[in-house]
Structure formats: C-alpha cells, structure tokens
Amino acid sequence: MRYFCRLLISRRTLCLALPLAFFFILCSALPVEAHAILLKSDPASDSVLTAAPTQVSMWFSEDLNPAFSTADVVNVANKRIDNKDAHVVPANTREMIVSLPGNLSPGVYVVVWRTQSADDGHVLKSSFRFSVAQADGIVPTYNGSTVLGQGLLGDTAAGGASTGQLDGSTLFSLIMITLVNLGVIFWVGAQLWHAFVLQLHEDGDPEQHRADQRAADRFGRWFALPVLVVLLLVNVGVLIGQGLSVENGQLGQALAFSTLRSLATGSRFGEYWSMRMIVLGIALVLALYTLLVRQRSRIIESVLSWANLILALALLIAITLSGHAAAVSGNAQVFAILSDWLHLLAASLWIGGMFYLALIYLPILRASVPPERPRILLTALGHFSPLAIAGVIIMAISGPLNATMHMEAVSQLWTTAYGRALSVKVLLVLALLATSAYHVFILRPRLKRISQQYTTLLHPDEDVADEDGVVATPRLVPMPDAKxxxxxxxxxxxxxxxxxxxxxxxxxxxxxxxxxxxxxAGTLLPAAANQAPAAQTVAVRPFHATVQTKDKQFTIMLTVSPNRFGTNVFTASVLDSKGKPDIQVGVTVYATMLDMDMGTNPPINLLPDGKGHFSQSGDLNMAGHWGLRIEVRTLQDTLHQGSVDMNTPF
Known part of the structure; x- marks a missing residue:
C-alpha cells in the first residue's frame, strides 16, 4: 500500500510539474524571434544606382543588440569609405544605418555587416555589394583580384560560425556549450531518477532500498556540488564565447567587464543567461545543504525533491530560451520553443538516465554479489525503462519537428555544417537505439533467466520476484553445478x-x-548571404510593357529601368481611349513580390513632366517575379487599374 502511495505521489509530481513548465514556456516564449538575418537593404544587394546614396539602411529579421551590431562600407581598394557612424535605429531596433560621404564616386562598394541577436545571442557576419553607375550610364565592374571586406569585422566577411569552420572563438564556444549540455543533461537526469526511479520502491525490498540510498548518497556527496560548480563556470564561459565572437577573437576585449556586462544585460539572451545563473545558484545552495545536513526528516526530503525537480525543469527552460530555439520567427515560435524544451527533457530522461546508471548506480553495485547484484540491477532497470521509453518517444517526435522548424530544404543536411552535424546526430541516435534494444531484448532477458535459475538452485523452496515485482515460482529444471x-x-x-x-x-x-x-546555426543562411558576391559585368535591360486598364479607358506604356533589384526608375505614358496623351491624370505603381509573401511595397507616385510622361524612382528589394498594379486617377477622382507581371534578374 505504501509503495502504491509513493508511486501515486511521484506520478502526481510529474503531472503538476510538466504543465507548470509548459506555462512558463508559453509565457516566456512570446517575445522570441529569429536570428538577426538581413532581410533587405537600401541600396539593395547587387543593385546599380544612377545616383550616389547618402546612407546604407539595412533591415533584419529580429531585434539587434546595439552594443555589438555594426557595419562598414569599403571600395574596390578595400578602403573603408563610410562615416564610421553605423548604429541601430532607436525607434526600430531591427534597422541599422551607416551614412556615406556626399561625394561618393562611381564604383563598386561592399557593405560588411555584423549583428548580434537580441534574442539568442548568435552573431552573424556577412556582406553584400552595390554599384554606382557613371554619368554616361556605364556600370563599373570588378575583376575579383582583391577580397573585398577582408580585414573588417574579423579576418573575413563572415565568421567561422557562419561558414562552418572551427576557428578559435567558435571552438571555444563549442566546448563551453557542449559542457553545459553534458552537465545539464546529467544533473536533470539525476533529479528525474531520484523522483521517479529510486523513490518508487524505497519501502520495498530492503536490499534494493539500501542500494538506492547508496546511489542517492553517492550523487549528493561526490557529484551534485562539483557538477553545479562546473556548470556555473562553463555558463560564464558561454558568455565569454559570445564576447570572443563579437570582439573578433580578441581575448582581452572579450574578458572586459564592459563587454560581459553588455552581453548579460543588453539583450533577451542575456536575461535568459542570467536566469540560468540564478537557477544554478539556488540548486548549488540546496546541494550544499544536502551535503552538510545528513539527517533530514521526510518532509525536508520531500521539499528538496520537489525543489530540485522544479529547478531542473526551469533550467531546461532557460537553456531553451537562450539557445537555438530562439531562431524561429512568426507563429511557429511558441511551438519551436516547446518542441526544443521537450527535446531537452527527452534527452534528460534517456541520456541523462544513462549517465546516472554508468556513473552512480553501477559503481555502488560492486559490493554486491550474485544473486543480489543482478536482481538489484534488473529491478532498477525495470523502473528506469518507462522513463527511457518516454524519452525515446518524445525525442522521435520533437527531433524531426525541430529540424523542420530550423531548416528549409533537405539539401541543407549535406550542404551546411548545421545539417551535417544533424545527420551525424541522427546516426548516433540510431546507434543508441540499437544498443538499447540489444540490452533490453537480449541481455536483460538472458540475465533474468540465468539469475532466476541460480536463485532457485540456492533457495529451492522460495518464490522468486522478477524486476517488475511479480512473484512466481520458476519451473524446476536440472541445474548445473552452483559454481x-x-x-x-x-x-x-x-x-x-x-x-x-x-x-x-x-x-x-x-x-x-x-x-x-x-x-x-548561422550556416543555415543561403550561401550567397555568407560571402561577398563575386562582381560581374551588368547587362542593363529595362522592362517595357503596354498595359490597358480593366475598363479599357486608358492605355499605359510602362518602362522600369534598369530592371534590377534595388532602386529603379518607373516611367509611364498614359493614352486615353482615343489614343491621345492624357496629362490631366495621376499615376501610382504598386509592386508585389510574387515568389514569396512579402506584402506590397509602398506606393510609387509618378511625377508628371507636363509632356505626357510620368516618372519616379522606387525600390524592388529582391530579384524574382513581381506583380505591378498601375492606378490612373482622373480629375474626377475615379480610379482606373491595370496590371502586369515582370521578371527582375539579379
């Protein structure tokens, strides 16, 4: 009866703790967006301008950390030519502006930018190019003899984390993040063992209870405190790794107090990093109390078990919200956060449980001999199996879901460093499943059968209980020698x-x-976003079309020049139903990208020249298929609409 009550209490703990964790996730995940990826710029990438711009404006997919987001503009001589005033716009923290000198000469220019996400702390570095045409319309070319942007914001335009290379700062971050994952999975897995494996049968078999108690004492005495101390140190190392990334590998600058303070307080990543430190600090105090106070009442034990379990779930939440789960935007962000948290929980149940078995439980069985040793081991494994199975199921569901959240194409599995790491991870999961199946379905039944035979030989008049607690009298068979x-x-x-x-x-x-x-994670960007594009000769081919309004009242002869993504000049002539130019109208052009859902660009109001022609410059912020809607407004304020599709090349 007491065993059943203990089982009921443990399950009730799980049923209460999981919804509480889900609540924390749903409340905390709402502000999370994505990596700070460049969405568009003015001038646009690879655009050809007829007039020199006075500034470069860039819009990113999420809020930027102003302290570590910047940009440079260089010419073909790899000389910086901007006014060195790159800054994040205070009114819109997704926009960054850098001003240019007023006498910018015709030529090819490269914008080298670096962003730090205000959500997940990831640093991305990349570049794009634009050209300013000469007065006669000739577009300058670049033969590629010099690497534009080299030496700015780091050794190259893109850092190792964005190119799939393990440079110094990326390797340091990898070590710190891996140690955090190992420590967290082990510590959380231990709390799950204490709550749902060891305590399930503490009032059962005395030998089993003593083994479980020795395991809990071993973890509390030799592992809990060191693991938490290491976690605190490597968590600081994660922040230093961020500093190395934003300071281009300069250790002195990365360790500067101002740098670390800005990283810890200047973004939502810093907030969740601080949440990690707070959770670890509280857990460290509880571990120290457990180590120093050996005699504790059952109420105190229950409170400690509850507290450690809640801290474990909160730590997984903090890890999730300060990690790659923050790399999903839009309506899917809450599901991505929840899926990633469940994936971490599954890893704690399955892999963390394996760590506990190998490091804690198996060593305490060395003092036991047959038949107690195999019986205790099989019983513990029988209680651990439901947790491991739950972990496998959750991982099997959340893993593919996470991949679809973060990846856009199957080809990224082999074309990006992220995808290749994911492919190896899938193979390791399969190997782990095969190994687990081997010991669950072959080794454990075999050991159970031989162990029962040995127990029967020693005690032929006693019933034998298996690892599930089921008592049965084994069939008497001829037994070999006891030795x-x-x-x-x-x-x-x-x-x-x-x-x-x-x-x-x-x-x-x-x-x-x-x-x-x-x-x-940054290698999931399109390849073109990770490197400065190679310059090439530009063929200017304006777009020409004759469009009739739907009511047949007007005919519009439209020209878009140079018909490249970036700034273009829209020119229109309007003929009335009799084929004569009509200058007593207004003309507006609306451009909509047809290849993806980007909405409609701001209206382009064409200005009349008094001779029947209307023109104005406007932006096409990417190459592809565009739908143009032309509106003709008469003096009577009636609208006449026509439309045409056009293809804008790179």
Missing amino acids: LLEGKVTRQTHHLEQVLRWEPVLGAALLVCTGLMNVF
Whole structure:
C-alpha cells in the first residue's frame, strides 16, 4: 500500500510539474524571434544606382543588440569609405544605418555587416555589394583580384560560425556549450531518477532500498556540488564565447567587464543567461545543504525533491530560451520553443538516465554479489525503462519537428555544417537505439533467466520476484553445478554492465553534435548571404510593357529601368481611349513580390513632366517575379487599374 502511495505521489509530481513548465514556456516564449538575418537593404544587394546614396539602411529579421551590431562600407581598394557612424535605429531596433560621404564616386562598394541577436545571442557576419553607375550610364565592374571586406569585422566577411569552420572563438564556444549540455543533461537526469526511479520502491525490498540510498548518497556527496560548480563556470564561459565572437577573437576585449556586462544585460539572451545563473545558484545552495545536513526528516526530503525537480525543469527552460530555439520567427515560435524544451527533457530522461546508471548506480553495485547484484540491477532497470521509453518517444517526435522548424530544404543536411552535424546526430541516435534494444531484448532477458535459475538452485523452496515485482515460482529444471552457474551469472551481469557503460559514450557524442548545431546555426543562411558576391559585368535591360486598364479607358506604356533589384526608375505614358496623351491624370505603381509573401511595397507616385510622361524612382528589394498594379486617377477622382507581371534578374 505504501509503495502504491509513493508511486501515486511521484506520478502526481510529474503531472503538476510538466504543465507548470509548459506555462512558463508559453509565457516566456512570446517575445522570441529569429536570428538577426538581413532581410533587405537600401541600396539593395547587387543593385546599380544612377545616383550616389547618402546612407546604407539595412533591415533584419529580429531585434539587434546595439552594443555589438555594426557595419562598414569599403571600395574596390578595400578602403573603408563610410562615416564610421553605423548604429541601430532607436525607434526600430531591427534597422541599422551607416551614412556615406556626399561625394561618393562611381564604383563598386561592399557593405560588411555584423549583428548580434537580441534574442539568442548568435552573431552573424556577412556582406553584400552595390554599384554606382557613371554619368554616361556605364556600370563599373570588378575583376575579383582583391577580397573585398577582408580585414573588417574579423579576418573575413563572415565568421567561422557562419561558414562552418572551427576557428578559435567558435571552438571555444563549442566546448563551453557542449559542457553545459553534458552537465545539464546529467544533473536533470539525476533529479528525474531520484523522483521517479529510486523513490518508487524505497519501502520495498530492503536490499534494493539500501542500494538506492547508496546511489542517492553517492550523487549528493561526490557529484551534485562539483557538477553545479562546473556548470556555473562553463555558463560564464558561454558568455565569454559570445564576447570572443563579437570582439573578433580578441581575448582581452572579450574578458572586459564592459563587454560581459553588455552581453548579460543588453539583450533577451542575456536575461535568459542570467536566469540560468540564478537557477544554478539556488540548486548549488540546496546541494550544499544536502551535503552538510545528513539527517533530514521526510518532509525536508520531500521539499528538496520537489525543489530540485522544479529547478531542473526551469533550467531546461532557460537553456531553451537562450539557445537555438530562439531562431524561429512568426507563429511557429511558441511551438519551436516547446518542441526544443521537450527535446531537452527527452534527452534528460534517456541520456541523462544513462549517465546516472554508468556513473552512480553501477559503481555502488560492486559490493554486491550474485544473486543480489543482478536482481538489484534488473529491478532498477525495470523502473528506469518507462522513463527511457518516454524519452525515446518524445525525442522521435520533437527531433524531426525541430529540424523542420530550423531548416528549409533537405539539401541543407549535406550542404551546411548545421545539417551535417544533424545527420551525424541522427546516426548516433540510431546507434543508441540499437544498443538499447540489444540490452533490453537480449541481455536483460538472458540475465533474468540465468539469475532466476541460480536463485532457485540456492533457495529451492522460495518464490522468486522478477524486476517488475511479480512473484512466481520458476519451473524446476536440472541445474548445473552452483559454481558454474554463478560464473554464468557473473559474466552476463558484467556484459550487461559493460553495454550500459558504453551507452553514455554514444550519448556524449550526440550532445557534441548538438553543440555543433548550436554554433553552426548561422550556416543555415543561403550561401550567397555568407560571402561577398563575386562582381560581374551588368547587362542593363529595362522592362517595357503596354498595359490597358480593366475598363479599357486608358492605355499605359510602362518602362522600369534598369530592371534590377534595388532602386529603379518607373516611367509611364498614359493614352486615353482615343489614343491621345492624357496629362490631366495621376499615376501610382504598386509592386508585389510574387515568389514569396512579402506584402506590397509602398506606393510609387509618378511625377508628371507636363509632356505626357510620368516618372519616379522606387525600390524592388529582391530579384524574382513581381506583380505591378498601375492606378490612373482622373480629375474626377475615379480610379482606373491595370496590371502586369515582370521578371527582375539579379
């Protein structure tokens, strides 16, 4: 009866803790957006301008950290020519502006930008190019003999994390993130073991209870405090890794108090990083109390168990909200956060449980001998199996969901460093599943059968309970010599324990892949966004079309020049129903990108020249298929509309 009550209390704990965690996720995830990816710019990438711009404006996919987001503009001689005043617009923290000198000469220019996400702290570096045409309309070309942007914002236009290369700062971040993942999965997995495995049968078999108590004491005495201290240190290391990234690998600048303070307080990433530190600090105090106060009442034990479980779930939330889960925008962001948190929980249930088995539970069984040792091990594994199975199921569901959230094409599995790390991770999961299936379906039944035979040989008049607590009298069969059978039990137990010790190695390798996916998240950008485009000769081919309004009242002869993404000149002539020019009208052009849902650009109001022609400059902020809607407004304020599609090349 007391065993049943304990089981009921443990399950009730899980039922209350999980909805509480979901509530925290839903409340905290709403502000989260995506990596700070460049969406559009003015001048646009690869645009050809007829007049020199006075500034470069860039719009990104999410809020920027103003302290570490900047941009430079260089010419073909790789000389910086901007006014060195790049800044994030205070009224719109997704926009960054850098001004240019007023006497900018015709030529090819490269904008090299760096952003730090205000949400997940990821640093992205990239570049784009624009050209200013000469007075006679000739577009300057660049032969590519010099790497534009080299030496600015780092050694190249894009950092190692964005190119899939392990430079110094990226390697340091990888080590810190991997150590955080290992420590968190192990510590959270231990709390789940204490709540749902060890305490399930503390009032049952005395030998089993003593083994469970030794395991809990071993973790509390030798592991809990060191793991939490290491987690605190490597969590600081994660912040230093961010500093190395934004300071281009300069250790002195990365360790500067001003840099670390800006990282910790200047973004939502810093807020969730601080949440990690607070949770770890509270857990450290509880671990210290557990170590110093050995005699504790059942009420105190229950409070400690609850507190550690809630802290474990809160720590997973903080890890999720300050990690790659913040790289999803739009309506899917809440589901991405929840999916990533469940993925971490699954890893704690399955892989964290394996760590606990190998590092905590198996060593305390060394003092036991057959038949107690295999019986205790099989019983513990029987109670751990539901947690492991739940972890496998959740991971199988959340893993593919996370991949679809963060990746846009199957080809990214082999064309990006993130995808390649994910592919290796999938292979490791399959290997881990195969290993687990081997010991669950082959080794454990075999050991159970031999162990029961050995127990029956020693105590032929006693019933034998299996690892599920089911009591049955085994069928009496001819038994071999006791020493021979004991040797078989010992070998099978040793074989099972060896497999259980190797499983965490695969789990650790899997977490290394998770760290690689974190630092290489920037490689999911299109390849063109990660490098300065190679300049090429530009063929200017204006777009010409004759459009009739739907009511047949007007005919519009439209020209878009030079018909490249960027700034273009829209020119229109309007003929009435008799074919004569009509100058007593107004003309407005609306451009809508047809290849993706970007909305309609701001209206372009064409200005009359008094001779029947109307013109005005306007932006096409990307190449592709555009739908143009032309509105003709008469003096009577009636509208006449016509439309045409056009293809804007790179």
